Amino acid sequence: MRIGFLGTGEITAAMVRGLKGQGHRILVSPRNATVAATLAAEVPEVAIAPNEDLVANSDVVFLCLLARVAEEVLPGLPFRTGQSIISVMVDAPLATLRRLCAPATDIAITIPLPPITSGGCPLPVYPASPALDALFGAHNLILPQLSEAALNAHLGASALCSPILDQLLTAVDWLASHTDNPAAAEAYIAAMIRGYLPERAAAGDLSQALKKLSTEGGLNATLRAAMAPAKETLHHGLTAFHSRLGLDDPKGRT
Ligand SMILES: NC(=O)c1ccc[n+]([C@@H]2O[C@H](COP(=O)([O-])OP(=O)(O)OC[C@H]3O[C@@H](n4cnc5c(N)ncnc54)[C@H](OP(=O)(O)O)[C@@H]3O)[C@@H](O)[C@H]2O)c1
Structure with a gap:
């Protein structure tokens, strides 16, 4: 071609x-x-x-x-x-x-x-x-996608990559501060997260993975609870895209 x-x-x-x-x-x-x-x-x-x-x-x-x-x-x-x-x-x-x-x-x-x-x-x-x-x-x-608005919603969601990487790097820094090995810390965090992400996720795969990481009182559940405000912040940040991306209909249909 x-x-x-x-x-x-x-x-x-x-x-x-x-x-x-x-x-x-x-x-x-x-x-x-x-x-x-x-x-x-x-x-x-x-x-x-x-x-x-x-x-x-x-x-x-x-x-x-x-x-x-x-x-x-x-x-x-x-x-x-x-x-x-x-x-x-x-x-x-x-x-x-x-x-x-x-x-x-x-x-x-x-x-x-x-x-x-x-x-x-x-x-x-x-x-x-x-x-x-x-x-x-x-x-x-x-x-x-079924509409231009649905496509635009993906555009908004694609902005997630940057804050998520930022959070991963925060964890890398914390880990490295205890191991004195930044390269190994980065390798660990990247491989760990990749392991939870199927290349082609079916509906429910991510919530199923989260469920397995929700033991009450466990480290995962404890950290997630500590970070609960970030969930609201993320929702707020995505919602702020609505007018720029033409998403005033919350279901992304025009
Ligand atoms: N980067 C991403 O991850 C990504 C992902 C999805 C979508 N996009 C979108 O893709 C578009 C490009 O993004 P980018 O990150 O690749 O930006 P970029 O690196 O700035 O590339 C834009 C290119 O356009 C060139 N350009 C400027 N005037 C031109 C002209 N008259 N004729 C031909 N080329 C000209 C620029 O050249 P000079 O450097 O010489 O000015 C530059 O190489 C943007 O609309 C962005 O929103 C980017």
Whole structure:
């Protein structure tokens, strides 16, 4: 497949590395110059092309710009009907993308995360995108959504990664302060948490795991009780996204 990435930054680098060795022809835009040069040197399928040429010569175009940059860059590029556009941009709703990428109509939004490089990345998408399925479906978890609001709710939930990692690092520091071995502390915490997370969880898997960690008076239950205010704080933080993500209907349906 002929694939183009508009905006060659962190998330493009992760996706391009995830597509390496699969026989695609990949064009990346010249900015960021360092990232583009690194990818071209590292991935044999990658070439650097000006934005116009990239759009004209790709069957699938990934939009990986900052949304405010997209408003300036996308109008005037030679999008066409029959071309698949997949946006990963935050704050660029479908209505805006349809305006900026006309006359293309096959436009979807997804939420890749940097671990997409090695596969196993959840990819919520709206509307369904056969192109995304074909490119990333074999090694990642494609999660089609029923509405743009449901997709946006996943965007809000994806922000959980940062505070959770922050908490894990707090525990790593505490552990290392007692062992004098920060590397081993980090290895322990990462492996321990990973062990509780199935790659493809079914409904109830997480609550089942939590139940097993709830012995009254045990260390787990004691620490969870001490951290109960964090649960309320998390709920408050997610709720604060509602207006930005168009989630005023609490069930995420519009
Ligand atoms: N990073 C993530 O984990 C992640 C995950 C999901 C979604 N996203 C979304 O993906 C988008 C990109 O995020 P990112 O983290 O990859 O940001 P980034 O590293 O800043 O990448 C954006 C890229 O756009 C380039 N650019 C600026 N003007 C351009 C132009 N006129 N033509 C072509 N490229 C241009 C920038 O180049 P210069 O450096 O030269 O300015 C930069 O390389 C954002 O909308 C973000 O919300 C990111």
